Amino acid sequence: MLFKISLSGIKARWKDYLVLFSGMIITTAIFYMFEAISTNDKFTTGSPVGQSAKFVFIFGSILLAIITLVYVFYANNFLMSMRKHDYGLFMMLGAKSGVISKLIILETIAIGFISTIAGIVVGIGFTKVLSSFLASQIHMSLTDFSAFYMPAVWMTIIMFLVLFMIAGFLNARTFVKTSALQLLRSGQQSDWKQPKAIRLWIQAVLGVLLLAGGYYAMYDIRKLKLMAVGIGLVTIVLGTYFVFNSFFVMLLQGLQYSKMNAKGLNSFTLAQLKFRIRDYTKILSVVSLLFALALGAITVGTGFQSMVPKLAQGNGYYSVALTNPSSKLKSLVGDIKDKSTVTYQQKVDPKAKRVYYNADQLQAQPLKYSKFTDRAALKSRVSTATVSDLKKTDSNAYQELWSLQSPITKSFQIKIVHANTFNRINVKANKLLLVRANNVDASAPTLTKITNIQAKQYGSSGTQLMAGSFVTYQLLKGIFGSLEFMGIFLGIAFLAMLASCLMFKILSGAASDKIRFDMLNKIGTRRSTLKHSIILQIFGLFTIPGILGIIDVVFGLQMFSRGGLLVGGAYQTFGVTTAGFLILYLLYFMVTVMIYSRIVVPKTKVEK
Amino acid sequence: MTTKIVETQDLHKIYDKNSAKPYEALKGISLSVEQGEFVGIMGASGSGKTTLLNILATLDQPTSGSVEIDGQDVTHLTFNQMADFRSKKLGFIFQDFNLLETLTARENIGLPLSLQNAKAASIQTAVTSAAEKLGIADLLDKYPTQLSGGQKQRVAAARALVFNPSIIFGDEPTGALDSTNARELLDTLTHINQQGVSILLVTHDPFSASFCKRILFIKDGKIGDEIDAGDKSRNDFYQEILEKLGTFEQ
Numbered sequence: 001m002l003f004k005i006s007l008s009g010i011k012a013r014w015k016d017y018l019v020l021f022s023g024m025i026i027t028t029a030i031f032y033m034f035e036a037i038s039t040n041d042k043f044t045t046g047s048p049v050g051q052s053a054k055f056v057f058i059f060g061s062i063l064l065a066i067i068t069l070v071y072v073f074y075a076n077n078f079l080m081s082m083r084k085h086d087y088g089l090f091m092m093l094g095a096k097s098g099v100i101s102k103l104i105i106l107e108t109i110a111i112g113f114i115s116t117i118a119g120i121v122v123g124i125g126f127t128k129v130l131s132s133f134l135a136s137q138i139h140m141s142l143t144d145f146s147a148f149y150m151p152a153v154w155m156t157i158i159m160f161l162v163l164f165m166i167a168g169f170l171n172a173r174t175f176v177k178t179s180a181l182q183l184l185r186s187g188q189q190s191d192w193k194q195p196k197a198i199r200l201w202i203q204a205v206l207g208v209l210l211l212a213g214g215y216y217a218m219y220d221i222r223k224l225k226l227m228a229v230g231i232g233l234v235t236i237v238l239g240t241y242f243v244f245n246s247f248f249v250m251l252l253q254g255l256q257y258s259k260m261n262a263k264g265l266n267s268f269t270l271a272q273l274k275f276r277i278r279d280y281t282k283i284l285s286v287v288s289l290l291f292a293l294a295l296g297a298i299t300v301g302t303g304f305q306s307m308v309p310k311l312a313q314g315n316g317y318y319s320v321a322l323t324n325p326s327s328k329l330k331s332l333v334g335d336i337k338d339k340s341t342v343t344y345q346q347k348v349d350p351k352a353k354r355v356y357y358n359a360d361q362l363q364a365q366p367l368k369y370s371k372f373t374d375r376a377a378l379k380s381r382v383s384t385a386t387v388s389d390l391k392k393t394d395s396n397a398y399q400e401l402w403s404l405q406s407p408i409t410k411s412f413q414i415k416i417v418h419a420n421t422f423n424r425i426n427v428k429a430n431k432l433l434l435v436r437a438n439n440v441d442a443s444a445p446t447l448t449k450i451t452n453i454q455a456k457q458y459g460s461s462g463t464q465l466m467a468g469s470f471v472t473y474q475l476l477k478g479i480f481g482s483l484e485f486m487g488i489f490l491g492i493a494f495l496a497m498l499a500s501c502l503m504f505k506i507l508s509g510a511a512s513d514k515i516r517f518d519m520l521n522k523i524g525t526r527r528s529t530l531k532h533s534i535i536l537q538i539f540g541l542f543t544i545p546g547i548l549g550i551i552d553v554v555f556g557l558q559m560f561s562r563g564g565l566l567v568g569g570a571y572q573t574f575g576v577t578t579a580g581f582l583i584l585y586l587l588y589f590m591v592t593v594m595i596y597s598r599i600v601v602p603k604t605k606v607e608k
Numbered sequence: 609m610t611t612k613i614v615e616t617q618d619l620h621k622i623y624d625k626n627s628a629k630p631y632e633a634l635k636g637i638s639l640s641v642e643q644g645e646f647v648g649i650m651g652a653s654g655s656g657k658t659t660l661l662n663i664l665a666t667l668d669q670p671t672s673g674s675v676e677i678d679g680q681d682v683t684h685l686t687f688n689q690m691a692d693f694r695s696k697k698l699g700f701i702f703q704d705f706n707l708l709e710t711l712t713a714r715e716n717i718g719l720p721l722s723l724q725n726a727k728a729a730s731i732q733t734a735v736t737s738a739a740e741k742l743g744i745a746d747l748l749d750k751y752p753t754q755l756s757g758g759q760k761q762r763v764a765a766a767r768a769l770v771f772n773p774s775i776i777f778g779d780e781p782t783g784a785l786d787s788t789n790a791r792e793l794l795d796t797l798t799h800i801n802q803q804g805v806s807i808l809l810v811t812h813d814p815f816s817a818s819f820c821k822r823i824l825f826i827k828d829g830k831i832g833d834e835i836d837a838g839d840k841s842r843n844d845f846y847q848e849i850l851e852k853l854g855t856f857e858q
Contacts, residue, residue: 262721268719522665523695524694524720
């Protein structure tokens with residue numbers, strides 16, 4: 001009987017349950033998606049850096065599991081805030097606590113089971129879409145990869161069922177320990193206390209100092225080495241917590257003393273925000289740290305990727321070299337925009353194993369070569385080769401010319417001779433066409449076609465010996481491509497999780513906020529003013545951890561650029577990735593505002 | 609000549625009008641409250657008194673009939689106009705205080721003025737003066753959780769008074785108070801009324817009602833009876849209310 005009643009309770013609040021379910025399904029889907037990628041051997045062993053990638057995935061998995069735990073905890077709180085009243089009533093009417101416990105455990109596990117199964121299905125879809133999208137973005141092939149992966153399914157089911165079982169027992173315990181009366185009234189209680197000024201000051205100073213210390217540690221990675229990561233982790237976590245618990249509260253308090261406070265609903269908005277931030281300290285700290293991790297992961301991932309053209313072009317000035325190009329190859333070269341080309345004549349003497357070049361020609365249209373001036377910063381200089389440079393076999397100019405030889409002549413010696421001597425050599429002259437694509441990324445598809453034709457021409461053994469820096473580009477792409485893939489993937493997963501967490505925490509407070517908004521409505525607050533206040537409050541809760549997260553990343557990237565991991569500076573993709581990241585974050589913000597408003601803004605009673 | 613603060617004509621309110629079982633909560637109520645009056649509305653649960661109060665307070669609109677408050681017809685206002693009207697003309701005191709626990713007493717009292725975008729300095733003056741009238745000037749910087757029930761209700765009363773409303777609506781304002789605090793609040797309301805503020809009190813408590821000057825009894829959505837305190841002592845009026853209730857609810 002009670003089971004039936006409790007089922008009807010769910011029916012009555014199906015809209016709230018819909019929010020709960022959609023959140024749970026998305027969390028499960030993200031977890032599955034992550035597991036499917038990280039535990040999938042086909043994927044990790046198939047890529048050049050698969051093994052080291054796997055390690056990072058495992059690390060990410062653990063982080064994701066921790067945040068999932070937090071998430072389930074909040075979602076569960078939301079669930080309980082909906083059910084407390086009903087169950088309190090049952091107990092008031094004489095239901096035994098044992099029966100209630102069973103019901104609660106059953107309900108929690110049932111919700112967990114349904115959302116886990118649905119989440120896995122959605123997760124498979126997510127994995128398929130996201131993996132193929134990312135692969136196409138970074139020109140990577142995922143031939144062996146399948147979105148459905150049984151070990152990941154099991155992993156997800158076990159993880160979530162265990163979590164929900166724990167949650168169910170915890171819930172049951174809460175009910176057995178609290179009296180029916182308290183349960184009935186739980187929605188009306190408020191535990192707001194004005195924090196003490198001295199404590200606020202101490203925490204604010206400590207928080208800022210800890211953050212500064214952590215940032216410095218990451219900056220000084222050259223001296224501190226691995227210690228920097230450890231120090232950074234501890235000080236930033238603690239610092240973030242204290243800053244939320246005090247610094248922002250004080251900031252809001254400052255605003256409250258200003259004239260602004262007396263305008264419209266500002267006093268209410270500021271007070272709510274201040275109350276919220278202290279109440280939300282833990283979740284906001286987690287959100288801010290996750291935000292940093294997510295944004296950091298994406299930035300580092302794309303940073304690796306953007307290194308590739310610079311690394312490749314620093315290694316060699318010309319992208320491809322074509323010996324006696326066919327008309328098809330010529331037309332492909334014609335397709336490349338923004339390029340410079342040069343053609344030299346060469347004569348090959350296979351017996352003496354020599355390749356001859358005309359000195360006059362090399363003087364008239366000199367060869368260019370590039371050389372790293374600062375390898376750590378990925379800075380290279382382009383120079384013009386003189387004939388005397390080209391005669392020295394240990395010079396950079398000679399190396400460049402050597403690298404541009406076809407696989408057949410790679411082992412031959414290069415000889416620069418006068419025009420007369422060159423003309424006297426009784427062999428048919430070859431044409432060597434050198435092509436420099438200034439934008440390698442944009443020309444990659446065409447250049448790939450060219451190298452594919454060449455690979456066929458010279459056979460597979462010649463591939464490694466192929467001329468030009470584009471081969472290096474392709475090689476590096478393969479290595480860093482999976483790093484980028486992983487970075488973006490991790491980033492999106494973290495973002496989705498942290499934003500859902502924040503959303504739930506805000507929504508789970510909506511029921512008790514409703515009373516406040518009702519009162520404001522009664523004393524004559526316009527609905528637009530109420531909505532404005534809601535937007536400001538939620539905006540504050542989203543922005544503050546976001547700002548701190550971005551600052552974390554700005555300093556965290558120091559570790560990569562100064563530590564030499566991300567050559568050429570980690571900041572070049574920072575702007576773009578942050579912008580993209582913020583758009584996703586903004587979407588979550590808007591959804592939260594919408595759902596929250598729907599719950600708390602009083603509906604007009606006009607019914608004629 | 610006295611002016612009418614509230615006047616209703618033949619108010620009807622039907623819930624679920626288009627359903628199979630429409631419910632008529634108000635069945636043609638006409639009443640008026642004059643400037644400076646202290647009127648009580650009594651009735652059992654389900655008699656329609658909350659519906660009536662919601663309509664008078666522009667929180668709800670009638671199905672038919674008209675409501676004029678301070679000379680303005682409020683039955684055809686938009687949602688925003690209703691909100692603005694409430695913020696300028698109507699003071700409220702509720703049973704459960706309805707204070708915002710995250711704001712100090714001062715901020716709670718000043719909130720209606722902030723909503724009207726009054727200047728910070730004039731808000732301060734108005735808040736201090738309202739607080740002095742209610743004897744809570746020394747509590748202004750405390751939070752609701754630091755106040756007793758009676759103090760909270762006086763803060764709520766100060767909030768209702770702060771912008772000099774045309775009328776104050778009380779919805780069982782003593783419902784959550786003990787007898788001493790209830791008595792104190794009623795004395796305060798009488799005091800406010802004597803200064804010329806009109807009050808309309810909805811209650812089912814005869815003791816609270818005995819502080820009013822005139823009482824309307826509602827039953828099944830209609831005004832069933834009306835009694836006037838006239839020159840009677842409060843005690844005599846209280847007895848009269850009890851007798852009336854005894855016969856009226858039969």
